[in-house]
Amino acid sequence: MSELVTAAMIVIGDEILSGRTKDKNIGHLADMLTAVGIDLKEVRIVPDEEDEIVAAVNALRARYTYLFTTGGIGPTHDDITADSISKAFGLVCDYDAKAYAMMEKHYEARGMEFTQARKRMARMPVGATHIDNPISLAPGFKIGNVHVMAGVPSIFQAMLDNVLPTLKTGARMLSATVHCPLGEGTIGGPLGEIQKAHPDTIIGSYPKYAEGSFYTELVVRARDAELLETVRAEVAAMVERLITEAA
Amino acid sequence: MSELVTAAMIVIGDEILSGRTKDKNIGHLADMLTAVGIDLKEVRIVPDEEDEIVAAVNALRARYTYLFTTGGIGPTHDDITADSISKAFGLVCDYDAKAYAMMEKHYEARGMEFTQARKRMARMPVGATHIDNPISLAPGFKIGNVHVMAGVPSIFQAMLDNVLPTLKTGARMLSATVHCPLGEGTIGGPLGEIQKAHPDTIIGSYPKYAEGSFYTELVVRARDAELLETVRAEVAAMVERLITEAA
Secondary structure (H helix, E strand, O other), X not given: OOOOOEEEEEEXXXXXXXXXXXXXXXXHHHHHHHHOOOEEEEEEEEOOOHHHHHHHXXXXXXXXXXXXXXXXXXXXXXXXHHHHHHHHHOOOEEEOHHHHHHHHHXXXXXXOOOOHHHHHOOEEEOOOEEEEEOOOEEXXXXXXOEEEEOOOHHHHHHHHHHHHHHOOOOOOOEEEEEEEOOOHHHHHHHHHHHHHHOOOOEEEEEEEEEOOEEEXXXXXXXXXXXXXXXXXHHHHHHHHHHHHHHO | OOOOEEEEEEEEOHHHHOOOOOOOHHHHHHHHHHHOOEEEEEEEEEOOOHHHHHHHHHHHHOOOOEEEEEOOOOOOOOOOHHHHHHHHHOOOEEEOHHHHHHHHHHHHHOOOOOOHHHHHOOEEEXXXXXXXXXXXXXXXXXXXOEEEEOOOHXXXXXXXXXXXXXXXXXXXXXXXXXEEOOOHHHHHHHHXXXXXXXXXXXXEEEEEEEOOEEEEEEEEXXXXXXXXXXXXXXXXXXXHHHHHHHO
C-alpha cells in the first residue's frame, strides 16, 4: 500500500481577511491535490504580518509532507512572504542571482526600469529553488517542503502546474456518490452504522437545500476500489430501504 | 477611540479540504465583520477530526475577541462539532431541553419521526445559548466567545444575521481605492515611502491582470476619515506623477 502523503496551505493576505478579495486558490489546490492522491489536511488564512506568517509556516511544515503558500510575493511593501519564510527557516533572504539576472534582462528587453520594487521579487531564502512563472516571470520558490507561490489565481495555477509533477503522490482517494432524496435526519442513524462497520472508508453526508426541501449527497471515500464498491452498494441499499419505508 | 475588536473563524469539514465543496462562508463573514468594524485576523479550515477541532478552537478563542465556526452541526456521524466544542471547553455535551422540545414539536407537527439522528442536533455544551435558525429550525449555539453555526451557506447567513446585532463592534475600518494603470513594479518604491510615513494606515496594493497587462488597485485603510483622505490624496498624487514620468 502506498504511503500517505499530506499537505497544508497558508493563504497570506489582509485582502482575503477583509473580504475585499474572495479567495479562489483554496478550492483549486484542494481539487488538484485530491486528484493526485495528496490529502489536504489544513488551511490557514493569515494577515500580512511577519510573526503570524512565521508561526503558521513553522507549525504546518513540521506536521505535513508538503506546505503550499499563496500571496505576498509581489514588489510592494506589503509583500513580505519571502522575508517571513526565510525567517521561519532561519535563513538569510537575499537576491537570487539567477532570478535577478533573468528579470534584469526581461525588463531591459522591454525598455522598462528594473526598479527597487521589481528587484524585491528576486529575493528568496538562500538555497531556495525556483518555481517558474510563465505569466509574469518573477518566480515562486521552494525551500525544504514549502512551496511559495503567487496569490493572483492565474499565476498560482500556472505555478502549481509546474510543481505538481515534482511531488510524491499517494494512493488516490476514490469516491462514489449516492444521491439520497431523504434528509439527513432520516438517514443519519443507519448511515452511522455503516460507517462504524467500515472504518477504512470515510462516509460523508452533505445536506443540500433546493426548492424548499432538503436532499442529501452521500459520498463514500476509500483508497481501495473493491472496498469502495462494497460500501457504496450498502449505502445505496440503505437509501432504497428507507425510501420504501417512508412511502 | 474605540476598542479594537478581533475575530477568527474555523471552517469544519472534510468536504472543503477535498475540494468537493467550495467554501462560500469565509468571504461572507469577512464582508460582514468588516462592515461592522470587527477585524477578522485568521481563518482555519480543519477536517472532521475531534483533536484538530479542539486544538484550533482553543488556540483561537484565547487570542481573539470572537470565534466563529461553520459546519459539522447536522445529524450524521460526521457532525462532531458540538462534541468537539464541548471538549474544548471541558463541558458535558448533552441534549438541550429547549432545543429538544422545540424540535420534537416541529417534527411531530409534520408527522415526521424525531429520529436519533435528528435528536443529535439538539445536543450542545451545557450552558450554551441558542442561535436561531429560521430556515431549518435546528439551532446553532454560543458558548463563551465562540459562535457555532451551520455550514450550509443560506443557514449560516441567516444565523449570522441573528448574531451580528449581539456583538461588540469596533471603529469601522474605512477604505478608499485609487486605481493605478501602472504595475506594482513601478509604484512599489514610492508607495512604500507613503506607507512608512503613515503607520496608522494600512496601504494595500492588489495587482490585477486583464487583457494581457497588469494594473493595480491601491487601497488605503484607516479608522480616521481625515487621515484616510490625506493619505488617499498622497497616493493619488503619486500615481499621477508616475504616469506623467512614464509618458
